[in-house]
Amino acid sequence: MTLKDWFETRKEEQIAARPIDPKIDDNIGKLWVKCFNCNAQLPRKELEHHMMVCPQCGYHFRINARTRIAQLFDEGTFEEYFSNISPADPLEFFDTESYTERQQKAKEKTNLNDAVITGIGKVEGEEIACAIMDFEYMGGSMGSVVGEKVTRIIEEALAKKLPVVTITASGGARMQESALSLMQMAKTSCAVAKLNEAKLLYINILTDPTYGGVTASFGTIGDIIIAEQGARIGFAGRRVIEQTIRQKLPADFQTAEYLMKHGQLDMITKRSELKSTLAKILRLHKH
Amino acid sequence: MKLDFEKPITKIEEKIEELRKMSEESGMDLSKEIEIFEHQSHEYKKELYENLKPSQKLQIARHPNRPNFLDYINLITTDFVEMHGDREGTDDRAIIGGVAKIGDKPVMIVGTVKGKSTKENLVYNFGMPQPEGYRKALRLFEHANRFGLPIVTLIDTPGAYPGIKAEEHGQGIAIAVNLKEMAKLDVPIVAIITGEGCSGGALGLAVANKVLVLEHAYYTVISPEGCASILWRDAAKASEAAEALKITGPDLLKYNIIDGIVKEPLGGAHYDYEAMGEELKKEILNALDEYKDMSAQQLKDDRYSKFRRMGVFNS
Numbered sequence: 001m002t003l004k005d006w007f008e009t010r011k012e013e014q015i016a017a018r019p020i021d022p023k024i025d026d027n028i029g030k031l032w033v034k035c036f037n038c039n040a041q042l043p044r045k046e047l048e049h050h051m052m053v054c055p056q057c058g059y060h061f062r063i064n065a066r067t068r069i070a071q072l073f074d075e076g077t078f079e080e081y082f083s084n085i086s087p088a089d090p091l092e093f094f095d096t097e098s099y100t101e102r103q104q105k106a107k108e109k110t111n112l113n114d115a116v117i118t119g120i121g122k123v124e125g126e127e128i129a130c131a132i133m134d135f136e137y138m139g140g141s142m143g144s145v146v147g148e149k150v151t152r153i154i155e156e157a158l159a160k161k162l163p164v165v166t167i168t169a170s171g172g173a174r175m176q177e178s179a180l181s182l183m184q185m186a187k188t189s190c191a192v193a194k195l196n197e198a199k200l201l202y203i204n205i206l207t208d209p210t211y212g213g214v215t216a217s218f219g220t221i222g223d224i225i226i227a228e229q230g231a232r233i234g235f236a237g238r239r240v241i242e243q244t245i246r247q248k249l250p251a252d253f254q255t256a257e258y259l260m261k262h263g264q265l266d267m268i269t270k271r272s273e274l275k276s277t278l279a280k281i282l283r284l285h286k287h
Numbered sequence: 288m289k290l291d292f293e294k295p296i297t298k299i300e301e302k303i304e305e306l307r308k309m310s311e312e313s314g315m316d317l318s319k320e321i322e323i324f325e326h327q328s329h330e331y332k333k334e335l336y337e338n339l340k341p342s343q344k345l346q347i348a349r350h351p352n353r354p355n356f357l358d359y360i361n362l363i364t365t366d367f368v369e370m371h372g373d374r375e376g377t378d379d380r381a382i383i384g385g386v387a388k389i390g391d392k393p394v395m396i397v398g399t400v401k402g403k404s405t406k407e408n409l410v411y412n413f414g415m416p417q418p419e420g421y422r423k424a425l426r427l428f429e430h431a432n433r434f435g436l437p438i439v440t441l442i443d444t445p446g447a448y449p450g451i452k453a454e455e456h457g458q459g460i461a462i463a464v465n466l467k468e469m470a471k472l473d474v475p476i477v478a479i480i481t482g483e484g485c486s487g488g489a490l491g492l493a494v495a496n497k498v499l500v501l502e503h504a505y506y507t508v509i510s511p512e513g514c515a516s517i518l519w520r521d522a523a524k525a526s527e528a529a530e531a532l533k534i535t536g537p538d539l540l541k542y543n544i545i546d547g548i549v550k551e552p553l554g555g556a557h558y559d560y561e562a563m564g565e566e567l568k569k570e571i572l573n574a575l576d577e578y579k580d581m582s583a584q585q586l587k588d589d590r591y592s593k594f595r596r597m598g599v600f601n602s
C-alpha cells in the first residue's frame with residue numbers, strides 16, 4: 001500500500017464513521033456538546049463561536065433557521081415576511097397522533113409557525129429575498145405553508161427585482177397534507193419559472209439534510225446550487241433505495257461531496273465561508 | 288384476475304351460468320329467472336364499485352390487466368410516431384412519447400409505461416422512470432412547444448425510481464426542472480392520471496392546464512405503503528394510510544387538486560378497453576377544445592394561477 005492509498009483509505013474510514021442521521025436533540029441545552037464525528041467534548045460557547053462547526057474535525061452540526069439567519073445576514077438587516085401564515089389541517093389527518101397535535105408540539109419546540117422563515121435582508125450589503133428552512137419543525141417538511149411562503153417571497157422578489165436565495169433543510173413532503181403538499185412542488189417551481197423569465201438570479205443553498213419534495217422542486221432549480229460541507233442530499237431516502245435494490249450503499253452516498261463528483265452541484269462551501277461566497281456571487285451578477 | 292372484494296359477483300355469475308346450463312339441458316324456459324339474476328348482478332356491481340374503499344380502488348388502479356400507456360396509444364391515437372431518447376446517452380423505456388393524432392388533432396403524447404408481465408417490466412422498469420426519462424419527456428415537450436402541438440400526458444407510475452444511478456444522475460433535479468419548464472410552455476397541456484399517480488414521479492409530467500384522473504386511479508404525495516411505514520412504522524397499515532391520505536377522485540376534486548374525473552367502465556378500465564378508450568378520447572378532445580382559442584400568455588397564466596391557488600393554511 002502506497003502512502004497515497006493509505007491516506008485514501010483513512011479518508012474513507014472517516015467518512016464511513018460519520019453518523020447518517022444525527023439527532024440534534026441529544027445536544028440541546030447542554031453546556032458541553034459531544035461531536036457526532038470525532039467524539040470530542042466541546043464547550044457549547046466555543047462551538048457557537050465556531051458557527052456550530054467542530055473546531056477539531058470540521059464536522060458541521062445542523063443549525064436551525066434563526067441561527068442561520070444570524071450567521072448569514074448583516075446584523076439587523078433581516079426583515080421577516082409572512083410570519084403570520086400558519087398551518088391548517090385540511091385532511092383532518094390522524095396517524096398515531098393528530099396532525100394538529102404534531103403542529104402544536106413543533107411550535108412549542110421551535111417557536112415557529114411552520115418549517116420556513118421568509119424575509120428580505122442584506123449579505124455584505126447585497127440585498128436578497130430569502131427562504132430559510134428549519135429541520136426542527138416536523139423535519140423541515142413542505143406543506144401548504146412552506147409552499148405558500150416560498151412562493152410569496154419569490155413574488156416579492158419579482159416585484160422588487162431582487163435575487164432570491166433558498167437555504168433548505170428538509171426531509172421532503174409533509175405527508176399529513178398529502179396531495180396538497182405534493183402540489184406545493186408545482187406551485188413553487190412555477191414561481192421560479194417567473195424568476196427565470198425576469199432574469200433574476202436564483203441561488204439554492206442545500207444544507208443537511210435536503211430530501212424528497214424539496215430536492216425535486218424549488219430546492220434544486222437554482223441558477224447556482226451550493227451545498228454546505230457534509231450535507232446529505234437526495235431524492236429518495238437511503239433506506240428506500242436499499243430496500244429497492246437490495247444492496248448496501250457506499251458510505252459516502254448522497255453526501256455533498258459525492259453529488260459534486262457526479263456533476264449535480266456547482267460548489268461545496270464550508271459554513272465559515274458561506275456568507276463571503278454568497279456575497280461574491282451576488283456581486284458578480286450585478287452589472 | 289378477480290380481486291378479493293369481487294368474490295360475491297363471481298358467486299352470482301356462477302349462479303346465472305348454472306341456470307343457463309339447466310335451461311339448456313332440461314329445455315325449461317328460465318329466461319325470466321336469469322334476467323332477474325342478471326339485473327341483481329348489475330345492481331350489485333354498481334353499488335359495489337361506486338362505494339369502494341380507497342384501498343380497494345388502489346387494487347383496481349394497480350390491476351395487472353389495466354390498460355397501460357401502449358394500450359392507450361392504440362385505443363385513442365392514430366399515426367403515432369415514437370420519438371426516442373434524451374440525446375445524452377439514454378432511452379429510458381419507463382417514459383415513452385411521440386407525435387400522434389387524437390381525432391384529427393395532432394398532439395405530443397407522453398406517458399409512463401407499466402409492463403404486464405415480468406419480462407415487460409424488466410423493459411419498462413415497472414413504470415418507474417430514471418432522471419433520463421424525465422429529460423426525454425422535457426425534450427419532447429419543448430419540441431411540441433416549437434411546433435405548437437398540444438401536450439397530452441398519461442401517468443401511471445408508483446414513483447420515480449429510487450436507485451444509485453438515479454441519485455447520481457439527479458433524479459430530484461430532473462423532476463424539478465420539468466416542473467419549472469412545463470410552467471413556461473406556450474401550448475395547452477392536459478395530464479391524466481390513468482392508474483397510480485405517485486409523488487414527484489407523477490407530478491414531473493403533470494404541471495398541466497387540466498389534470499384529470501380516471502375513476503379508480505389515485506394521486507398522492509407518497510404511496511400508502513410508504514406513508515404507513517413512516518408514520519405508523521408499520522407497512523401493514525397501508526389501508527389506513529390510503530384512507531387518511533385522501534387519494535381518490537372525489538377527495539382530490541374537493542381539495543382542488545384535479546379538474547375532473549374520467550368515468551371508467553363498470554368494474555374498472557380492464558373490463559372494457561374499447562369503452563375506456565372512447566371515454567378518455569372524448570375527455571381529452573373536450574379539454575383541448577377549451578384551450579384552442581387561448582394565447583400563449585393566457586395558457587401560461589391559466590397554468591400559473593391554477594397551481595398558485597393550491598394549498599390550505601391560516602393567515
Ligand SMILES: [Zn+2]
Binds near residue numbers: 038
Ligand atoms: Zn469533531
